[in-house]
Amino acid sequence: MNPSPDFVFEIDAFGRVALLLIASIAGAYACERWLRLPRLVGYVLAGLLLGPAVLGWVPSSITGDLRPLVLLGLGLLLFELGSRVDLRWLRHNPTLIVSSLVESGLTFVATYLFLEWFELPTATRVAVAAIAVSTSPAIVMRIVAENNARGQMTERLMLMTALNSLYAILLLKISVGMVHFDRDAGLLRAIGHPLYIALGSLLLGGALAYGMHLTRFARLKRESERFALVIAVVLLGTTLADKLGLSVPMALLCGGMMLRSMTERLHLFPEHFGTAGALLVIILFTLTGVALDPRHVLVGGVMPLGLLLIRGLAKYLGAYVSAGYGGLAPKKAAWLGVALLPMSSLAVLQAHEVAGLYADFGDDIIAIVLGAVLMMELIGPVATQLALRRTGEAKAADGGGGLT
Amino acid sequence: MTIEAFKSSRALTLGVELELQILDTHDYALTPMADDLLYWVERRRDHPGNVVPEITQGMIEISTGIHSNHRTLAAELREIRDFLCRGGRELNLALCGGGTHAFQHWGEMRIFDKERFHYVSDLYGYLAKQFTIFGQHIHIGCPSPDEALFLLHSLSRYIPHMIALSGASPYVHGLDTGFMSARLNSVFAFPLSGRAPMVDSWRDFGEYFDKMTRTGVVQSMKDFYWDIRPKPEFGTIEIRVCDTPLTVGHAADLAAYLQALCRYLMIERPIAPNEDDYLVYTFNRFHACRFGTEGVLVDPKSGEHLTLRDDILDTLARIERHAIELGADAACARIKSRVESGEGDAAWSRARFAALGSAPELMRAQAVRWQHD
DSSP, X not given: OOOOTTOOOOOXXXXXXXXXXXXXXXXXXXXXXXXXXXXXXXXXXXXXHHSTTTTOSSOTHHHHHTHHHHHHHHHHHHHHHHHTOOHHHHHHOTHHHHHXXXXXXXXXXXXXXXXXXXXXXXXXXXXXXXXXXXXXXXHHHHHHHHTTOOSHHHHHHHHHHHHHHHHHHHHHHHHHHHHHHHTTOOHHHHHHHHHHHHHHHHHHHHHXXXXXXXXXXXXXXXXXXXXXXXXXXXXXXHHHHHHTTOOHHHHHXXXXXXXXXXXXXXXXXXXXXSHHHHHHHHHHHHHHHHHOOTHHHHHHTHHHHHHHHHHHHHHHHHHHHHHHHTTOOHHHHHHHHHHTOOBOHHHHHHHHHHHHHOHHHHHHHHHHHHHHHHHHHHHHHHHHHHHXXXXXXXXXXXXXXXXX | OOOOOOXXXXXXXXXXXXXXXXXXXXXXXXXXXXXXXXXXXXTSTTOSSEEEEOSBTXXXXXXXXXXXXXXXXXXXXXXXXXXXXXXXXHHTEEEEOOSSOSSOOGGGOOBOSOHHHHHHHHHHTHHHHHTOOOEEEEEEXXXXXXXXXXXXXXXXXXXXXXXXXHXXXXXXXXXXXXXXXXXXXXXXXXXXXXXXXXXOSHHHHHHHHHHHHHTTSOSSGGXXXXXXXXXXXXXXXXXXXXXXXXSHHHHHHHHHHHHHHHHHHHHHOOXXXXXXXXXXXXXXXXXXXXXGGGSEEXXXXXXXXXXXXXXXXXXXXHTHHHHHHHTOHHHHHHHXXXXXXXXXXXXXXXXXXXXXXXXXXXXXXXXXXXXXX
16 A cells, blocks of 8 residues: 555646746746846747757647647737837838848848759749748847847837848748749749738738727726737737638738837837736747757758858848948947847748648758757847847846836 | 136027937837937038937937027027937937926936946936936026126026926826926935025135035036026026926027016116025925916015916016017017916826826827927
């Protein structure tokens, strides 16, 4: 009747999430306190450590189980970024569009030409170069919030991130169109599909924004209810875009941007839409860490490394020259190029989406891009934070954060 | 260190400095973009006015050239305003008037990177950050230093007028303070704030200044945060009690009213200033800050209790001739109608806050008003 000596304590799903959260908080603390790195890096490292790549306490299946939470967290950040971009600013200062096009265009062309060295189909090169164009909205929003950053470079960082993410999604869809064309799917489908996605996502975003806009008449005073509303809008956007075969990130980014530009009145959201939103953001980054597999860096060989170098150089030069010309102080223009470095885990999601259409085409891209994304998941946040601090736009001491 | 010579300037010339708020167009909090705006300004040749940094990154100061009348002063202020607002639109920031930011917490402020500002910040600690308040300073030209001191002390009776007419800071940290000008409460906290000593010659003033520098308490005139202080290098006295109004138009009107008042005091010499005038000074000042034109003013000579509204209307009648002479009559007429109807900037802010329901919306409304009115 004695208790079994070989009693095995099975960690269930709740236990694993708890473990991940605690490790994330500890990781964030260690990063900030001892390594002077962004807290966000701590979340990713905690996930990487507990995940299958290192300790294996948390199986990779958890990313599938918690996928709705991850998508919701990502959706919130995309919507938040969109809602920080005021399209009226572009009208008052058209050099911003030039600057954004130069930065993105240079990145696209440079990475595309770099990939010529490797024997890859054109569509694959376009797709990889498209992914290289985008700056990670999730990392940028999180690092800006962590550092309480405000200033001209921060404003431009958010604007350029939103715009280059939109270009990247479009370019990626075009690359899919090219694959359609290669496989005799007909010209109509090759051109019509990207066009359908772009216009459809724009319209859906507009509908979401307008719906959200109408709720102001309800005068929701409680923050919890306003947060619930934002969640509902993001969920609705995600599911509708998915059902209609549109781009989820594009719909949410456009939705946020249109909401912001629809009225002069303010939509006052706290950062990440409040505490619950911030929790989703932590989960998003921790699970990104779980999904990372260091072996991808090796598999890709020199290609991811070269890709990162070329991309970094192109972004740096593109932003430095164009933003400097467009009226940003030279020091800030230089750092803007660095701040734009984080690469998108959005890219991975998109690559998976593409892989869903044509397995061989998508797998190629994933193999090339995953290694680069893995490295940038750790280097990117550090680069952005460094840029915010060196330009004096990060707030030195943490004064509690958020909206006051 | 001895005080410098008082440079003579043409009597009753005007110059205005305004401290402005720089707001984030996302949430209308103060945003540390002074550097960015100054860089934008520097890149434009022949820009109007003078634009300089202030103690924290969320504020900027503009100043006009020297004017002899209201019309050209108002025109220059508008020109500077339009110019800076264009910069604001290109940089995605907003500018506005008002003596305080309605909901900013002082702990959030960042000190502008300049030696003097760091010195002040180290010395005064949180007071320096709390000093993120926005005032209008008006310079009045004086032909001689003794004339300047006469005018300075004669004006002390009228300081509550300037406070009540400009009061535009009812909100601090998101709360209604009940004051029309809560900004001045932050100024009082400084050890060298208040009034200048009762001396009537520049030699005596120099002696006082020598004694003060010998104690090591002050190094320059800049260390005095008096309500009115002589500015020898300009040949002016500087009136520093006004909140930055919500519109440039009202800023110019205030300067015109003060100019007419100074002409009245200089020419008619209705009062001989003396130390006893200051017995009621802080009481009057408090009433003007707290209640605006509804406050009480105790006449220092007669001891009579009046409402500030009546005293201002009475003064307006008395200085009318001088206002007409200076071309300040239209401005004085606008001030008169404001006082009669009780429409001040603080009252406007309270009404907007009530209608819009939040401090950020109020700040947005102030930014819109600054840009257009």
